[in-house]
Every structure is written in C-alpha cells, then in structure tokens.
Amino acid sequence: MYQFQFSLAEFMATHWHQSPTVIRQGLADFDDPIEPEEVAGLAMEEDIDSRLVTQADGKWQVANGPFEHFDDFPETHAQLVVQAANHWHLGVRELADAFTSLPQWLFDDVMVCYSQPQGGVGPHIDQYDVFIVQGQGRRRWRVGPKGDYQEANLDTGLKQITGFDAIIDVVLEPGDILYIPPGFPHEGDTLEPSLSYSIGYRSPKARELLSSYADQVIVDEAGDNHFHWPAMSAQPDAPAALDPQHLAQMDEMMMALMHDETRKKRWIGEFLSQARHELDLLSPDPQWQPDSLKAAMQDGLCLEKLSGLRAFYHADQPEMVFMLGESFDLPEGCESLTPKLCNQRFVDWETLGKAADNSLFWPMLTLWVNRGYWYPLEEAPE
Structure with a gap:
C-alpha cells in the first residue's frame, strides 16, 4: 500500500x-x-x-x-x-x-x-x-x-x-x-x-461547461419562451438602436436558466462523472437478479468498485448519485449510503446499512453490478 x-x-x-x-x-x-x-x-x-x-x-x-x-x-x-x-x-x-x-x-x-x-x-x-x-x-x-x-x-x-x-x-x-x-x-x-x-x-474549460449546460437546457426543452415585454415603446428617432432595457431583459431570460439550481446540480454531476478513458467493463453472465444478489451479500459477498468509475454526489443532496454521465435517485431512506458508495472501494453487507432492508434499493444495485460498475470479489479484503 x-x-x-x-x-x-x-x-x-x-x-x-x-x-x-x-x-x-x-x-x-x-x-x-x-x-x-x-x-x-x-x-x-x-x-x-x-x-x-x-x-x-x-x-x-x-x-x-x-x-x-x-x-x-x-x-x-x-x-x-x-x-x-x-x-x-x-x-x-x-x-x-x-x-x-x-x-x-x-x-x-x-x-x-x-x-x-x-x-x-x-x-x-x-x-x-x-x-x-x-x-x-x-x-x-x-x-x-x-x-x-x-x-x-x-x-x-x-x-x-x-x-x-x-x-x-x-x-x-x-x-x-x-x-x-x-x-x-x-x-x-x-x-x-x-x-x-x-x-x-484535469479541470474543465469554461466554454466546455457553458456548451454542455446549453446542451442540457435543450434536452430538457427548457427556456422555450420568446422575449415578451408589453411595456415596450416605439423608437421613432432611432428604430435601429438596441435599447439597453431590451438587452437587460434578454440577459434576465438567460440568467433565469443559469440560476435553475435543480437543473444545474443534476447536469454538473452528470457532466463531471462522464468517463474520460475506456473502462474494463465486464457484464456478468448470467446476470444477477435482485434476490440472488441480496442473498449472496448476506452470505458475505463483497463488491469492489470498477477502477476508473467516476461516482460522485452533492454533499447537500445525497439522494442523487452520479455515475458515468448518468444520475440515479436513491430510494428514500438510503441517502446515508451515498458517501460510502462514492468514496469507498468496497461494499459489503455491513456497508449497506439500512439500504439493505429497502426493497427498492436492490434493483438499482443489481443494475450497477450487471453493468460492471461493481463486481463481486472471490474473497473479501482484509
């Protein structure tokens, strides 16, 4: 070590x-x-x-x-x-x-x-x-x-x-x-x-962040509203001039999208968790079923996180986990598991805590194991 x-x-x-x-x-x-x-x-x-x-x-x-x-x-x-x-x-x-x-x-x-x-x-x-x-x-x-x-x-x-x-x-x-x-x-x-x-x-460039967030806004079909200002007045003396008030209003339209904290937090987690290099992803054959995975972990099976797996979370919003460009909403009551999933290399029955008793959690963990994000160890680490 x-x-x-x-x-x-x-x-x-x-x-x-x-x-x-x-x-x-x-x-x-x-x-x-x-x-x-x-x-x-x-x-x-x-x-x-x-x-x-x-x-x-x-x-x-x-x-x-x-x-x-x-x-x-x-x-x-x-x-x-x-x-x-x-x-x-x-x-x-x-x-x-x-x-x-x-x-x-x-x-x-x-x-x-x-x-x-x-x-x-x-x-x-x-x-x-x-x-x-x-x-x-x-x-x-x-x-x-x-x-x-x-x-x-x-x-x-x-x-x-x-x-x-x-x-x-x-x-x-x-x-x-x-x-x-x-x-x-x-x-x-x-x-x-x-x-x-x-x-x-490696840190992202400002233009990469802006471009990616703009793509997310489009995917979400957000901001699909036109400039609208009933208080607009005529400009007989300078109809070609760009009125600072109009520009300020358009700026507010854009900033409203930028200040959408819910959308932005999900986007940044997905963006930063995207894979930067090829991964040694191996899907198990046969695929695990939730019940069989639960039984195996009860009997001592330990899971190891795939090397290079980018798994992150927001400290003030642990119900969301981000992995390889996707976001996953953990079932209610499983939030305490999030830091362990993202910060630790190994997951065993004891690590799961209360999540082990939540029937909605097992299909999610099974999905991750079947994708190769975590894989079973023959022997638990010392």
Missing part, C-alpha cells in the same frame, strides 16, 4: 495550482506496481490508449498502439506510454489510491511510461496538474516558468515548444515526486531504463 510521506495539507496550501516542486521520497521505499513487460502487454491491447515516442537525428515520431510486438524496441531515445493504466492493472490502481484524498472529480488517470536512455517526449506544456512519481531507474527533469513559448513539431501532437530556461533541474530517484501545475513547461530525459507514473488532474 502506497502512503504519502509528506503533509498533503501543507502541499495544497503552498504549491497546488501555484508552483512546481520536488518532493524527495514522497513515497518512501517505493516498489514499482508494474513491470516493463506488463506495460508492453497493455500497449498491445485494443482498448488501451498507448503510444511509442521516438527521436532519431532530431526528428520526433509518434506511433499509436495497439502494437503487435516489441521485438525491435529501440535501445535509446524511446518512450512507451500507456494511458489510464490504473483502469487495467491492479498494481497501478493501488498507486492511484494513494492520491484519493484529492478531489476526485478532477482526477484523470495514471499514465505509465517506460523509457529507454535519452527517451522522453521533449519540452512541452500541459494544461493540467500532474504528479510524476519516479519508479525504477533515474530521470532528469527540467521545469521552466510560465510564459509565452514558441510551439514546435506541431505534426506530432506532443504539444512541444522550442525550449525554456529551467527553474527546476533535478534527477528523480525511485519514490521521488515532481509536481507540475498547469502551464509550466517541462521536459524529462531518461538516464537509464526507467519507469515513471504521471497522476493527472
């Missing part, structure tokens, strides 16, 4: 969204959760996002997976990248669990990189927060200040820039963590065969 060896509260107050920093032995006595051969195996899977970044004679190339084999994997200037490895590998999921105290609606994924000497993706800028955990091997990292930088190699999709002056220049050892906020240029260079893990946190 991975545990921070630093104060998360002090880190958040000092560095989060503010400044990059190096946390030496942030995860002390670090053991890699995955082997290089397993990284290669994931990169050969159809549903897993992967890419191989190479550089030869100053020319960058990116090949996207899935890959058939790695018989000719370069000995230098190469980096194999697997996105959302925590969705597909139990060990990487355990590493992700160390970071669950941070707001999970921001969490994106754990990207695993296997790098050969001098391998990397070049100097680049990301618009998300990232914790880079060094595994086996050593990598040199340089981080620069925010600023205006010239883009480079646009055809590769690597978001590269021509270069920067470093404010951090450090070699990471196993267990070291480098935190980089959005907008800070950085570059990793591999000194010896190396594994590293990027735990990313």
